[in-house]
Amino acid sequence: MRQLFTNTTTLAGLVWRRDRIQIPIWVLSLVLFTVTIAAAFPALYPPGPERQIIAQTFTNPALISMLGPAYGIDNYHLGAIMAHQMLLFTMVAVAIMNILLTIRHTRRDEELGRIEVVQSLPVGRLSNAASAMLVLSVTNVAIGLACSIGLGFLGLEGMNWVGSVFYGAALTVTGLFFAASTLLFAQLTETSRGAMAYSFGFLGLSYLLRAVGDISSEALSLISPLGLVLRAQVYVNNYFWPLGLALLGAVLLTVLAFRLNMARDLEAGFVPAKPGPSQASRFLERPLGLVIRLERTTIIGWTIGLFILGASYGSVFGDVDEFVKTSELYQQFLPNIAGATVIGQFVAMLFSLMAMMAAVPALLIMLKLSAEEKVNRTEQLLASPVPRIELMGSFLGTALVTAVIMQVVSVVGLWAGASAVVEDPFSLGSALKGALVYVPVIWVLVGLAALLIGFAPKVVNLTWLYLGYTFFAVYFGNLLKVPEWMRKLSPWGHIPNVPLEPVSPATVFTTLALSLALMGLGLYGYKKRDISG
């Protein structure tokens, strides 16, 4: 037994040495995010009857499906607001961190042949997996601890030490659970791409199960690890059992992953790689065919995923409708907000969020060009009679079309989901129009990626940072009332509440022109610069 884990701590030292910048950045940004937002709460939600009104709006099913169940509505103190508005999103961010880091140190290293080298040294069969889990466990505990301490010291109304410890613990447990599930997926697939797809698919499924479950079925939410952890009712009731269950789940998943790791050969998986065609199809003739062939799975996967996301949100419409009709509060205090408008606000928010989701596959495809260069695969293409404009244009064109497909699919999903529960929710045509307004906005991001690939290939990942900023500014902008100029820094901030308000053609054309200019510059830069591989 001991032999299985020989030198785990030494290997953990290597993991830490490789990530000594990345991990502190994750921890620091998560903790700072949590504490600064909490610190802003007293100004945003002054005590009094007004807060109680806000509390009532938060029992709106649309918001519950996004944020999770609202606990402690009767006495809606800052702790309850914090747990309701912030906890779920922070948990998702922690889960993403754990997925990325776990794969990086397990399946990806194995794929690159690094584990083979490590395994030839006097280390145990499970030492590598264990070392990754060790570092991630410490990281997750650090995040939880730092958040607990930060929130505890803030000592805001309703945010006592016990609740703060529970808040931190919820993050830690979520992190451990997703590290463990990712470790399991890394055993099943042969490639890091596959492990990544399974892991993010699992995270997405957890979120959706919870979104639907929180409104219609408690059991569905309990199946989802995210839904389960939220049942701790942090700052309100501080139940321990959901955290205990999730932790137990994490331990069991880790043990299972370890067992599978021992049962398999190095560099093998349980989902075997099938042999493929011995000849290329007719479509695989020019770079465009290659890009489509390479990104086929990404496009199909995201198409299905966004349709389901749209449909899930659509299915909430019935409850929103019901809520508006029966809520005394709405009728008493907010007579000017008609039912249709509440739904409209919800739809506008959804459109904005879904466009951000749709931007992800488009960016993945555009940035693939730079990823290809990093692993020396563009050199072979450029050594063939392929103009650089054609090479970049193939990735660019696929990304642009993907953005359109994603927008259409998510809105059709939304419409389909809504049609199933409400009669005649909104017209598909106007919804599609609204979705297409966001297409040039997504293209601006794609254009930015192209520009960076052309002129600053080392920092292409700034595009992701910009998308993250957009999410922060637009999404939390609504909740936290961030200044208008912060919203305007993102192209999303320039689009009015589609489909509620009309969009001027000028806005659309300006955005479109900006995106085209960025792409043109990117192509120019790519044509002129040295290619590194």
Place this chain on the structure above:
Amino acid sequence: MAILKVNNVTKRFGHFTALDGINLEVNQGEVYGFIGPNGAGKTTTIRILLGILQATSGSAQIFGMDAWRDAVEIHKRIAYVPGEVSLWPNLTGGEVIDFFVKLRGANHRSRREELIKRFDLDPTKKCSTYSKGNRQKVALIAAFASDADLYILDEPTSGLDPLMELVFQECVQEVKSQGKSVFLSSHILSEVEKLCDRVSIIRQGKIIESGTLRELRHLTRTRVRVETAQPIPNLREVPGVHDVEEFSGGAAFQVDGEQMGEVMKHISQFGILALESSPPTLEELFMHHYKGDL
């Protein structure tokens, strides 16, 4: 006729000078060897030839066209095999071969099948499951199945087993016999010795030697072992003689190429009984140049 011409090319990356005024000339129908230690600038040179990097100064021409400006036109007539073959993990070897061949505009089914058989490759496997040698085979098959006038090969056999290396050498001989040219960067000196008509040696971004193997050998020392009737006095003082090792009845030493005549004249006075001389191997040449003590 020169089909590849590099004229005084310099390439700087920031403050680092990777290539410092190099010159190369490859003629049609010639197999040209390009050797040098790791980091000497071989791959940088090749990437400039391919128009992937732009030279800081100087000119690189292939088929009389500019390597940077006319890259696409040039690439219609060349085939390239990189040193580190990186392939798309989710494509099969067969798909990659077809893709590369089609990009270059050719489509020879029978030649492709024949090469796959000769290199013993399973084209239905995903590239992620190939070893380094198998990835190299994919690139080599794609190159030799294309119609090219110039083959640029960057250490193409570093992952191949000896049997496959032989297949590779046959392929090079075949394209050479069709009057095509090959620019071969290699570390395997026996391979260069066997295949190449002319050789350039690059070191720290500078070409330090160019010419046929015979010419290069002439510039270096020949190993001589001689037995004489009388002992040769003061052999160490004779100009051009190095590394003397005396034994009873004779001596072994090295002679500078250009001093050979004089040295022979000198030792013949002492009654030569037996004489062996061996030309330097490319390996000795290589070592000689790399240690930088020319």
